[in-house]
Amino acid sequence: MANMKKNNYGSKDSLGKNVSSKEIKIKNKVNKDISKKKEKKEVKEKNTSPKDIILSIKNASYRYSDAEEDDYALKNVSFDFECGKLYAIRGRSGSGKTTLLSLISGLEKCTEGEIIFDGKSLKDMNLDKYRNSDIGIVFQSYNLLPFMTAVENIILSMDVNGLKIKNKKEKAIELMEKVGLKASYANRKVLRLSGGEQQRVAIARSLSYNPKMIIADEPTGNLDKQTETEILEIFKKLAHEENKCVIIVTHSQNVCDTVDKIYDLKKVKEK
Amino acid sequence: MFILKNAWISIKRNKGRNILIGIIILIIACACTITLAIKNTAVDLINSYKSAYDKEVTIGFNRENMMKDFDPSQEEGRESAREKFENIASYTISDVEKFADSDYIESYYYTYGVGLNGNSIKKAEIESNSNMPNGFGHGKENNMSETDFTLTGYSSEDAMSEFISGAYTMSEITDNAWDIAFNGNYVFINEELASYNNLKLNDKIKLEDEDGNVYEFEIIGIFKENEDDNQGAMSMFSNSVNTIITNSDAVVNLTNGNENLKASIYPTFIIDSYDNVEKLQDEFYEKGLDENFILQTNEELAESGVASVKNILSFSTTFLVITLIIGGIVLFVINMINIRERKYEIGVLRTIGISKLKLTMQFVAELVIVSVVALTLGTGIGAVSSKGVSNSLLANEINSSNEKTEEVNKNFGGMNRGGEKGTMHGKGMPVVQAYDSIDAVVDIKVLLELLSIGISLVLVSSIASMVSIQRFSPLTILKERS
Numbered sequence A: 001m002a003n004m005k006k007n008n009y010g011s012k013d014s015l016g017k018n019v020s021s022k023e024i025k026i027k028n029k030v031n032k033d034i035s036k037k038k039e040k041k042e043v044k045e046k047n048t049s050p051k052d053i054i055l056s057i058k059n060a061s062y063r064y065s066d067a068e069e070d071d072y073a074l075k076n077v078s079f080d081f082e083c084g085k086l087y088a089i090r091g092r093s094g095s096g097k098t099t100l101l102s103l104i105s106g107l108e109k110c111t112e113g114e115i116i117f118d119g120k121s122l123k124d125m126n127l128d129k130y131r132n133s134d135i136g137i138v139f140q141s142y143n144l145l146p147f148m149t150a151v152e153n154i155i156l157s158m159d160v161n162g163l164k165i166k167n168k169k170e171k172a173i174e175l176m177e178k179v180g181l182k183a184s185y186a187n188r189k190v191l192r193l194s195g196g197e198q199q200r201v202a203i204a205r206s207l208s209y210n211p212k213m214i215i216a217d218e219p220t221g222n223l224d225k226q227t228e229t230e231i232l233e234i235f236k237k238l239a240h241e242e243n244k245c246v247i248i249v250t251h252s253q254n255v256c257d258t259v260d261k262i263y264d265l266k267k268v269k270e271k
Numbered sequence B: 001m002f003i004l005k006n007a008w009i010s011i012k013r014n015k016g017r018n019i020l021i022g023i024i025i026l027i028i029a030c031a032c033t034i035t036l037a038i039k040n041t042a043v044d045l046i047n048s049y050k051s052a053y054d055k056e057v058t059i060g061f062n063r064e065n066m067m068k069d070f071d072p073s074q075e076e077g078r079e080s081a082r083e084k085f086e087n088i089a090s091y092t093i094s095d096v097e098k099f100a101d102s103d104y105i106e107s108y109y110y111t112y113g114v115g116l117n118g119n120s121i122k123k124a125e126i127e128s129n130s131n132m133p134n135g136f137g138h139g140k141e142n143n144m145s146e147t148d149f150t151l152t153g154y155s156s157e158d159a160m161s162e163f164i165s166g167a168y169t170m171s172e173i174t175d176n177a178w179d180i181a182f183n184g185n186y187v188f189i190n191e192e193l194a195s196y197n198n199l200k201l202n203d204k205i206k207l208e209d210e211d212g213n214v215y216e217f218e219i220i221g222i223f224k225e226n227e228d229d230n231q232g233a234m235s236m237f238s239n240s241v242n243t244i245i246t247n248s249d250a251v252v253n254l255t256n257g258n259e260n261l262k263a264s265i266y267p268t269f270i271i272d273s274y275d276n277v278e279k280l281q282d283e284f285y286e287k288g289l290d291e292n293f294i295l296q297t298n299e300e301l302a303e304s305g306v307a308s309v310k311n312i313l314s315f316s317t318t319f320l321v322i323t324l325i326i327g328g329i330v331l332f333v334i335n336m337i338n339i340r341e342r343k344y345e346i347g348v349l350r351t352i353g354i355s356k357l358k359l360t361m362q363f364v365a366e367l368v369i370v371s372v373v374a375l376t377l378g379t380g381i382g383a384v385s386s387k388g389v390s391n392s393l394l395a396n397e398i399n400s401s402n403e404k405t406e407e408v409n410k411n412f413g414g415m416n417r418g419g420e421k422g423t424m425h426g427k428g429m430p431v432v433q434a435y436d437s438i439d440a441v442v443d444i445k446v447l448l449e450l451l452s453i454g455i456s457l458v459l460v461s462s463i464a465s466m467v468s469i470q471r472f473s474p475l476t477i478l479k480e481r482s
Helices: A002-008 A021-046 A097-104 A127-134 A150-161 A168-178 A195-207 A225-242 A253-258 B002-013 B015-052 B063-067 B075-086 B093-100 B161-165 B191-196 B248-255 B274-286 B299-304 B307-341 B343-351 B356-393 B395-411 B444-471 B474-481
Strands: A053-062 A074-082 A086-091 A112-117 A135-138 A213-217 A245-250 A261-265 B056-061 B105-118 B149-154 B168-173 B186-190 B204-208 B214-225 B243-247 B263-271 B293-297
Touching: A053 A097, A053 A245, A074 A097, A074 A112, A074 A245, A074 A261, A086 A097, A086 A225, A086 A253, A097 A213, A097 A245, A127 A135, A127 A150, A135 A195, A150 A168, A150 A195, A150 B002, A168 A195, A195 A213, A195 A225, A213 A225, A225 A245, A225 A253, A245 A253, B002 B015, B002 B356, B015 B307, B015 B356, B015 B444, B056 B274, B093 B105, B093 B263, B105 B248, B149 B248, B161 B168, B186 B191, B191 B214, B214 B243, B243 B248, B263 B274, B274 B293, B307 B343, B307 B356, B307 B444, B343 B356, B343 B474, B356 B444
Parallel strands: A086 A245, A086 A261, A135 A213, A213 A245, B149 B243, B186 B214
Antiparallel strands: A053 A074, A053 A112, B056 B263, B056 B293, B105 B149, B105 B204, B105 B263, B168 B214, B186 B243, B204 B214
């Protein structure tokens, strides 16, 4: 089962194995289901209505408190994000990518304009609640608590969310397997995991309370090509199969080639 | 719940730092327990000592008032002052009873004196003209200086201040003296007078007034006047040699129906609080006390007896304050370092959506858990050692307490006069508790004080974490880390 999940996330190919007729039937049924879903999705994409927009950035501008009056880190940005799509926000260094991500994740507030999530302005929302329920954040440097094990990091996020389920550990291990991590890694301190494995733990943590939107800041920046592809597959699957809105802030071409839509950020003030 | 779980994980993770914090709190708790136990014991001791010296009020001359118009350079001025002194309206037993009927007065006693001449005994001749004990002789009714003897009647044992102070000491006494001393014509006489007239216990003496009325008394005790207290005596006899001590009822019986026999009364009132003395004085004036009299208290005397304990109290309070200030600062600094070291953790927790309040609660909970353990241990150690430390600090006070008790008992003839073992009996006299040791107990009061100190320490040392968590921007922290 674990192997199948791994295959689903594209880490290994199982071709060449002998399969029974029963297995072939099941496989065919699964393929039919997937193609039906794809058809539905395509129809949905054609008829995109404002209802599908989960996040809307409206003329958002941001200026640091110690900056000059017209020195904006981000100026008049307006983007819309829909559920079930994978987005990339691309831009050169200093273009305001990370600033935009901070605004979307509620870690900073817009100086001007506003951000609407699921029909509500972030200004009117409890941003702590927003961060621990509505969105999941994945960072380039993983930001896991190093003194905790992989599974403890995931459970902590469930605790912060206030999730009331009996077997949090089982659920956490399930999530680890979903992102391609072996269950045997569960009790390993995160510092003993590789970069790719830590990033998978970070993704599993962000999924622990089933948020509607995943925001990732250069999630593959510290990873090799192979691992980058695997991680991107996870995000793709989350968007396309679990109908989540996944936003990746990046300057990686590989990421841009994978996503459904790219938003470009240009430098606000060229010197 | 997860706040406590996280707090516990953090405590286990940062064993070294938490042990250090625990040791500091333990030392503070230990020092505070000992100091508070000593402080409370010292306060109890002071209160006990003050209550030993009942809050007494006596009536004395208002010299300031009497001397305000006095010009010593003028003969007329001296005459006027003398006349004024002689015209001061004295007070009688009924006045004293009237004064004593006050809400501020708990009880009272008095000494009643009258001058009589010898009939069966002779006066011991002394050079001094006065044979009156201190405190007598005010008022125009006084005529005792012209007689052979002063018959002094005490209303109770409490009134026998000369014995309490040690000025007089009983040298011989009958077995039942204290059972009958206040019921009938029984007297204590000076041993010099006894020797001069060849008198012994159970002998009868006769005294007469100026009208020739004869009164008979039985000797039930012989006392001596201590030389140390016999100030200014120039003769071979002490001042009290011609003072005969009896009870006040005996004197009242003598004066009743005999207008020519004038007596002087010296009352002592036991009051509930020194704060009410001024109100009581006004009340006395309203009840007819001459304005040339004022009320005097024994507050200074009571205060002087506890000076050494007060020093210990002051020392322990200062020590407590210094311990708390230094302890508070050290804890504050350690917590500030702790917060700085855990900035990344704060950043991550804030990013995944833990609120500032919950985060603060987690940091405070960590400190509370460590503090509770350390405070419990510190209090235990402090409670065990506080008795020994306080006894060694208060050793001098214990000795003087014991000596005082023994001394007062000795002055009354070494008799157990109905009081509890180890204590003096009766109001008005120093009921000095004989302490074998000071029982510096860590009681509920000390525990409550420690609890409030513990809470204050946790709050003070948590200020660093509270402020930092409010100020830290998670994004900045994580950027720094990256």
